[in-house]
Amino acid sequence: MTYAQWERKTEWPLAGAALGFLGIYAWTVLGQPERTSAALAEHAVQVIWILFIIDYLTRLMLADRRGRWFVYHLHELAIVVLPILRPLRLLRLLTVVSFLQRSVGGALRGRVVTYAITGTTLLIVVASLAMLDAERDASDATITTFPDALWWAVVTVTTVGYGDLSPVTPTGRLIAVGLMVAGIALLGVVTATLASWLVQKVAEQDEANQAATRQQVAELSRQIRALRAELGGEDSSAQYTESNFSTVRNR
Amino acid sequence: MTYAQWERKTEWPLAGAALGFLGIYAWTVLGQPERTSAALAEHAVQVIWILFIIDYLTRLMLADRRGRWFVYHLHELAIVVLPILRPLRLLRLLTVVSFLQRSVGGALRGRVVTYAITGTTLLIVVASLAMLDAERDASDATITTFPDALWWAVVTVTTVGYGDLSPVTPTGRLIAVGLMVAGIALLGVVTATLASWLVQKVAEQDEANQAATRQQVAELSRQIRALRAELGGEDSSAQYTESNFSTVRNR
Amino acid sequence: MTYAQWERKTEWPLAGAALGFLGIYAWTVLGQPERTSAALAEHAVQVIWILFIIDYLTRLMLADRRGRWFVYHLHELAIVVLPILRPLRLLRLLTVVSFLQRSVGGALRGRVVTYAITGTTLLIVVASLAMLDAERDASDATITTFPDALWWAVVTVTTVGYGDLSPVTPTGRLIAVGLMVAGIALLGVVTATLASWLVQKVAEQDEANQAATRQQVAELSRQIRALRAELGGEDSSAQYTESNFSTVRNR
Amino acid sequence: MTYAQWERKTEWPLAGAALGFLGIYAWTVLGQPERTSAALAEHAVQVIWILFIIDYLTRLMLADRRGRWFVYHLHELAIVVLPILRPLRLLRLLTVVSFLQRSVGGALRGRVVTYAITGTTLLIVVASLAMLDAERDASDATITTFPDALWWAVVTVTTVGYGDLSPVTPTGRLIAVGLMVAGIALLGVVTATLASWLVQKVAEQDEANQAATRQQVAELSRQIRALRAELGGEDSSAQYTESNFSTVRNR
Secondary structure (H helix, E strand, O other), rough: HHHHHHHHHHHHHHHHHHHHHHHHHHHHHHHHOOOOHHHEEEEHHHHHHHHHHHHHHHHHHOOOOOOHHHHHHHHHHHHHHHHHHHHHHHHHHHHHHHHHHHOOOOOOHHHHHHHHHHHHHHHHHHHHHHHHHHHOOOOOOOOHHHHHHEEEEEEEHHOOOOOOOOOOOOHHHHHHHHHHHHHHHHHHHHHHHHHHHHHHHHHOOHHHHHHHHHHHHHHHHHHHHHHHHHHHOHHHHHHHHHHHHHHHHOO | OOOOHHHHHHHHOOOOHHHHHHHHHHHHHOOOHHHHHHHHHHHHHHHHHHHHHHHHHHHHOOOOOOHHHHHHHHHHHHHOHHHHHHHHHHHHHHHHHHHHHHHHHHOHHHHHHHHHHHHHHHHHHHHHHHHHHHHOOOOOOOOHHHHHHHHHHHHHHOOOOOOOOOOOOOHHHHHHHHHHHHHHHHHHHHHHHHHHHHHHHHHHHOHHEEEOOOOHHHHHHHHHHHHHHHHHOOOOHHHHHHHHHHHHHOO | OOOHHHHHHHHHHHHHHHHHHHHHHHHHHHHHOHHHHHHHHHHHHHHHHHHHHHHHHHHHHOOHHHHHHHHHHHHHHHHOOOOOHHHHHHHHHHHHHHHHHHHOOOOOHHHHHHHHHHHHHHHHHHHHHHHHHHHOOOOOOOOOHHHHEEEHHHHHHHOOHHHHHHHHOOHHHHHHHHHHHHHHHHHHHHHHHHHHHHHHHHHHHHHHHOOOEEEHHHHHHHHHHHHHHHHHOOOOHHHHHHHHHHHHHHH | HHHHHHHHHHHHHHHHHHHHHHHHHHHHHHHOOHHHHHHHHHHHHHHHHHHHHHHHHHHHOOOHHHHHHHHHOOOHHHHHHOOHHHHHHHHHHOOOHHHHHHHHHHHHHHHHHHHHHHHOOOHHHHHHHHHHHHHHHOOOOOOOOHHHHHHHHHHHHHOOOOOOOOOOHHHHHHHHHHHHHHHHHHHHHHHHHHHHHHHHHHHHHHHOOOOOOOHHHHHHHHHHHHHHHHHOOOOOHHHHHHHHHHHHHOO
């Protein structure tokens, strides 16, 4: 089995496992289950964890250049090994987005925006859960209910930062830093997408200065070749030129 | 009657209805009218609501592909049906902007900026009204007067977020989230417009590297055709080339 | 005397008047002078005000199309007439920047950045003075010293917005809104300048895809004309083509 | 010894000195050493300071145009002379980044991002240390531990600005201003990099409108020359044209 085949086959089961993990996680944080139920939930989380470890190891085995793969996927190792990064396993759910995308089709900008919106929403929900879990029992905590945590997450990710609620525990602040970084990235994605769209539209409207296209120049080349042929030029040279243009075009 | 005709004919009446809605809404929130007056205002709001429903249904009927139209206009259904999204009906007032625009004429960037400024101003006013309505009666509310609500809205939409005032009710926080998202969009629009302008200006200044235009290449093509004609080339081939260039140019 | 001559001749005197205004304004706010000194300062401010009114009226007279000029310079009318916009007269000091610029020379991006930095610095100082003047006597004010006002202005213009200090008077909040808008513009200018620089550099590095320049195509055109001349083409046609290219280049 | 040789030779020793400075600085602030140890640390800092002065003076001597070099390196003079700017000497550590970069290789955008991330991280650590040093002994300070200072620095650089912690001393506020400016720059770099990437990708995808490249036009030129050669054109003219194209290409 190749690396690509493994990825295609495990895509949906792993997304399902991540969804299961989200469900169990939310239930553990929000429902604050009794001792036996909590133990059961912990078992389920461990099973899902083992699935992710198996996936990680299998992909490491199947990779063409293992050393390189290892270095380029250090973040996955961190997600699998460090307990605090556990919620990040949910990013696997972005697979669902990639499926939606495929059915919709669409251009690069649309895909970037879809990922940004879905990723941000997912991050807000997960960060709220993790924040509630971290802060709830601190003595001077201001974030003590799930709606409060959600509100705090939105205020943070938009970089508004009222400060009516803010984390006080080390874990809570670590989660907050992640959300702030996501907020900067979100601002960047929104702005960049708008800028790219405007640059393109303005270039299209400016008809007098529209850049000559490769097709046009290739057409010119054909005309000159035709002219040479009429005057008795060499075929071999024309052939060479044609292939030369194709190379440039396919780059 | 076609879809376009309906839109053109209802454009101004609906903008007027939205303006009336804004007036009644502002009067209800700021004037806090007596029981009989409040009932009258409620009746007027319901009449305007029915107008919007009629508009929605008529457009659904007139649409070429109803299924597709329904999916692409789900946000309009939400605005018409959900009571909490009621103030969004005022976005209809952007029609007035589109009219101003038409008389001014002008380029894409100008239009984007005009919409951003007008939309943001409208949103600040409406969000302030809605926020005041939502927060006024909460026991620990900090936003209790209209000037306070306006100040809070500006602080939020610019993502400054002092936190001297912040919403405490669920409805108020929902309104705030909308305003924050608008704030990110506003930042994006301002930056993107400036970036697009700078990219264009810098490209224009850089004379040594100005891109060859389609007109130039089309001119070259004409020269080569003239040369072939002088040497006795075929007319049919020239015809083909001409139409080919037109296609590229019109795309 | 033409409009341009008037502008060139009054440029420096008016910048001087603005500087004098800044000095008097800062002294009035920070020194809180006695009654007679205050009256003297008020007189000096009125003299400067009359200078600005004369400048405004003279330019209105000298303008080619007075109606159009009036509409396009409504903001100047507002600055001259409304007492609250008085500090904005200091924007005249940007003239000094434009002089520095001329001696430095330099490209568009550099000029944009210079204006942004100087304008922001000027705005921070002036807004701090105005804010101190507006808030000082309010009962629940938090901004009561000049260093505090400066700190608040920087926190606001960068959209950080701690909220440790925030205005409470209507005038103070109006000044704050101006500063927030400037903050969004500043963010936009910084980002747009960086983006424009990156887009240009990346395009230059990407040698394989560098766009054909107008010079190159003009050179091609010259080659084809030479070929036609060798084959006995018509001079008149070549002339037409040459002028055609010039038109395109100069647009 | 030339300027470039001196820079290459002192690059690593000076980065080492900066690292030593960071270590001593962190130890002084966090460990709050006894009197004799503190005196020792102060001596070590002075030695490092002398190293930086020697480097500054030597480069001034070796510079081609000393007056120009002096004006363009005024910020280095400020860093060397002003005691408050001392921590900025640590920016020398960015040399390490430039080394990492060289081994990784990579494109312009990648380098910009690497510098932004490393510089921001370094700045956060140094600003936290300096802030703790400045605020610790103030009576109404809220930033009194190193984790608090780190948390404050991240909240500030992302422009979130909760305001749960904020500096109260003049030195602390000066450090904060530096961090806010860095935050705006960071937002700008992130957005600009994304925008540049999107603009490039969208341009590449839009195959129908891809700009004609210089290579293509140079190829065309070669075809026309070949045609002229076949018809008995002049070699000297072809030579001239060839060199002309090279000039354009190398600009």
